[in-house]
Amino acid sequence: MKRIKIKELLASPEIESDVLVKGWVRTKRGNKNIAFIALNDGSTINNIQVVADTAKFDENLLKDITTGSCLSVSGKLIESQGQGQNIEIHAESIELYGKSDAETYPLQKKGHSMEFLREIAHLRPRTNTFGAVFRIRHAIAFAIHKYFNDKGFFYLHTPIITGSNAEGAGELFHVTTMDLANIPHNKDGSVDFNNDFFGKPANLTVSGQLEGELGALALSDIYTFGPTFRAENSNTPRHLAEFWMVEPEMAFYDNNDNMDLAEDFVKYLIRYALENCKDDLDFLNSIIDKGLLERLNFVLGNEFIRMTYTDAIKILIDSGKKWEYPISWGKDLQAEHERYLVEEHFKKPVILTDYPKDIKAFYMKQNDDGKTVRAMDVLFPGIGEIIGGSQREENYDALLSRIKELNLPEKDLWWYLETRKFGTAPHSGFGLGFERMIIFITGIPNIRDVIPFPRTPKNAEF
RNA sequence: UCCUCAGUAGCUCAGUUGGUUAGAGCGGCGGACUGUUAAUCCGUAGGUCGUAGGUUCGACCCCUACCUGGGGAGCCA
Structure with missing residues (x-):
C-alpha cells in the first residue's frame, strides 16, 4: 500500500x-x-x-x-x-x-514559550506554531518566484561571496582561508591578502543589488532572492545576521513604476498566503495574534499612502508631538517617526519618497533640486521599513561625481560604472526583507521565530 | 552597542524584613477508568536557586563582575 x-x-x-x-x-x-x-x-x-x-x-x-x-x-x-x-x-x-x-x-502536550523553543530549534518544527510558520514561509518563497516568473522577470543568481563592500550597508563578515593564528602583514602593518584564497579581501554579500542592476541592463527585468549577511551587533526582534532578501531590478522603470510594482508585489504575497495557507493562518490568528487576518485583509483592501519625505517632515513637525529624537528636514526618520506616520496619522502602509541625498546611498537617482534622490521606502505597521528602493542613477558623470564626493573606492566599482558608459538606461529596483514579510504575514513578533535556524550575535547553534 | 527587566524542578512560575528540611501547576513515572480531544481521578520521583567572587554567625534573598534571555533604542531589510 x-x-x-x-x-x-x-x-x-x-x-x-x-x-x-x-x-x-x-x-x-x-x-x-x-x-x-x-x-x-x-x-x-x-x-x-x-x-x-x-x-x-x-x-x-x-x-x-x-x-x-x-x-x-x-x-x-x-x-x-x-x-x-x-x-x-x-x-x-x-x-x-x-x-x-x-x-x-522536551516537547510536551502543553504550550511552550517561544524562547524555550528557540533553544530546541532542531525540534521546534514539530510544534503547531512552527509547522505553520515554516509552511507559510515556503508558500511565500514559492509565491515570490511565481509572481516574478509570471511577469517575465528572470531569477538572477548574484554572488554570495563578493570582493568589495561598495554598497556600504553595514559591517561585513570576512571570508578567508588564512590561518587566523598567523595572519601575514605588509610592511605598513596592514593585512597581506596576496596569498589569501581570492588574493584580495572578500566578504559575504550584504546585498545583490549592484550585480542585479547588471542583469537588468541586459535582461530588462530580473530579481534576486537569496541570503544576505550583516555583521552588525543588532539585538532586536527585527534583525538577523543572516537573512533573505528579494531584490527586483527593472530597466526602463522610473520610481513611480517602482512603487507600483512594490505595492502590487506585497499585496500579491499577502493574497497568496490568504488563499493558500488558510488552515495555518487561522491557527496563527487564534493562537498568536487575534488581529492577524483582519490586518492582512486591511492592507489588501487599501492603497498605500505615497508622499515625499519633505511632506512627511511637515506632518511630523505639525503634529506637535514631543519626539525623543527631534525631527527636522535632513534628518533620517527614527522608529518613533515612522510609527507615528503609519500607526497613528495614516493608519495604513506608507511609501515615502524623495529623501535627502545625504541620508541615502550613492547609487540613487539625483533629483533636479540638487538636494534629494528618488528613493522610496515602504513602511509597514509593527515592522517599519519593509522595502527600501529607488530609481538608480543612470548618468555616468552624476554617478561618478557622487562616488568621489563620498570617497567610495572608485576602482572597485569599475564594472558598475561601465554599465553607465555602455548603453545606460533608466532603471529602478527595491529590496524586500523576506523575514520581515513573514513576520507581517504570520503575526509572529520575533524575527528569530520565522526562520528555521536564526543567526544572531552570539548564536550560531544548529 | 546603550537603557531596562529577568534567570529557582524537564516546562511555566511562587518563594515573606537575610534564619531549620526550597513550593505549586503542567509534564514524567506507577495505578484507576469502555470513545478520548491540552481527557479525568489517585499516588509518586524530580533542585549545585545562571556562573564566579564578596558581605554576613547565616544568602534563592544584599553587593560586584560576567554569561544568557525578554522588552525598548541605535544600525538596517
Missing part, C-alpha cells in the same frame, strides 16, 4: 478504504481498552486520529507510542464516533519507526 499524506487524506477521505499513514505522535490518550493517537506528518497543521484497540496490539508497542515517537500506521478510514474530528483511522497494524523517550523529549 502506498503511504498517503495526512493533508491529502483529510482533503478527500474515502470512507471504508484502507490507508497507510506515517508521522509523529502529538498526543496519546485513552484507557486500558482503547488508545487515541494524534498523528501529524507536517503536511498540514491538522492531525489524523488513530484509534487502536489495545487488545489487538502488543502492550510494549503501545507503551512505546509516546509524544514525539514516529509511526507507520495502516488501517481502515472510518467516520469518527467521537467529537472533534470527522474521520479517523482504525488501526490494523502499527510499526514503530522511532521511539521518543518521554522522560527526556
